[in-house]
Amino acid sequence: MKAIETHDLSKRYGKTEVVAPLSLTVPAGMVFGYLGPNGAGKTTTIRMLSGVLTPSGGTGTVAGAPLSDPDAVKARIGYANQAASVYGDLTVAENLRFKAALYLAPAEVEGAVNDTLERLSLGPWRNYLAGRLSGGWRQRLSIGTAIVHGPSVLFLDEPTAGLDPVARRDLWDAIYGLTALGTTVFVTTHYMDEAERCQEVALISGGKILAQGTPEQLRSGLAGVRYALQAGDLNAALHAARQMRGVEGAWIIGDEVRITAKGREVEGELSRLGTLRAVPANLEDVFVSYARAGGRA
Ligand SMILES: Nc1ncnc2c1ncn2[C@@H]1O[C@H](COP(=O)(O)OP(=O)(O)OP(=O)(O)O)[C@@H](O)[C@H]1O
Numbered sequence: 001m002k003a004i005e006t007h008d009l010s011k012r013y014g015k016t017e018v019v020a021p022l023s024l025t026v027p028a029g030m031v032f033g034y035l036g037p038n039g040a041g042k043t044t045t046i047r048m049l050s051g052v053l054t055p056s057g058g059t060g061t062v063a064g065a066p067l068s069d070p071d072a073v074k075a076r077i078g079y080a081n082q083a084a085s086v087y088g089d090l091t092v093a094e095n096l097r098f099k100a101a102l103y104l105a106p107a108e109v110e111g112a113v114n115d116t117l118e119r120l121s122l123g124p125w126r127n128y129l130a131g132r133l134s135g136g137w138r139q140r141l142s143i144g145t146a147i148v149h150g151p152s153v154l155f156l157d158e159p160t161a162g163l164d165p166v167a168r169r170d171l172w173d174a175i176y177g178l179t180a181l182g183t184t185v186f187v188t189t190h191y192m193d194e195a196e197r198c199q200e201v202a203l204i205s206g207g208k209i210l211a212q213g214t215p216e217q218l219r220s221g222l223a224g225v226r227y228a229l230q231a232g233d234l235n236a237a238l239h240a241a242r243q244m245r246g247v248e249g250a251w252i253i254g255d256e257v258r259i260t261a262k263g264r265e266v267e268g269e270l271s272r273l274g275t276l277r278a279v280p281a282n283l284e285d286v287f288v289s290y291a292r293a294g295g296r297a
Pocket residue numbers: 013018036037038039040041042043044045
């Protein structure tokens with residue numbers, strides 16, 4: 001079953017096409033990553049798919065509801081963004097109850113609140129003021145308010161922005177937990193390590209999808225070879241590598257120079273600069289490669 005399906009969905013402001021005709025299919029029950037640089041059109045796409053922004057063209061269905069019926073879409077989806085929209089002067093349970101009461105019959109509210117507390121491990125914080133929660137737990141509550149009415153598709157717009165690495169990891173565990181009951185999670189992120197955790201990703205740039213597939217499919221489909229180079233003078237090694245024919249790109253990561261080359265011919269020349277080893281491609285390599293091919297380095 002498809003959780004999201006669009007045909008040529010687009011958005012323009014005046015003459016500027018912010019989202020080019022987008023035909024996207026997201027299977028139900030997975031964590032789907034929407035990955036792209038600032039201004040790529042991620043938030044605009046999410047807002048159209050959530051029924052809060054009217055598309056300029058195209059059609060689509062989300063959780064079985066047509067985008068032409070935004071109220072039906074809104075009733076079936078949840079939406080949380082990086083701003084962690086919760087009321088600081090209400091407790092965790094009160095925040096959930098407030099949101100649930102907007103959508104559910106009075107008799108259903110308390111059960112929905114308790115389910116949500118359990119699904120997100122928020123039980124111990126039930127009577128805590130939301131304003132006193134740490135950033136990670138506040139964001140978790142924000143996700144709770146987005147799922148308390150039982151949507152089958154959840155949109156998360158950069159949910160981990162500004163969180164520390166431990167809070168990010170914990171939040172991702174919670175996001176995964178949501179798919180256990182069949183919720184589809186459509187999440188945007190800038191972080192490549194988070195994209196690796198998605199079951200499927202779409203890479204977008206300039207409002208267009210550059211590639212879509214599982215992280216493994218995208219990595220294995222990449223041309224060229226990649227190396228990590230250790231050298232005494234990293235800057236000198238970086239500049240020397242960049243001068244070589246056959247080297248497509250080089251940059252410093254930590255205490256190594258990471259190099260993308262067209263093929264293995266350049267290996268001998270590179271190994272004269274320091275200790276060289278071949279390394280597997282990651283999603284960042286995939287993204288850079290597609291962005292270059294699309295004319296946007
Ligand atoms: N209301 C608007 N009027 C005109 N242009 C807009 C409007 N909203 C967004 N844009 C432009 O559309 C483009 C895409 O914006 P969008 O917020 O969707 O990108 P994004 O991928 O979510 O970026 P970020 O990662 O920075 O949040 C940007 O160039 C932005 O300036």
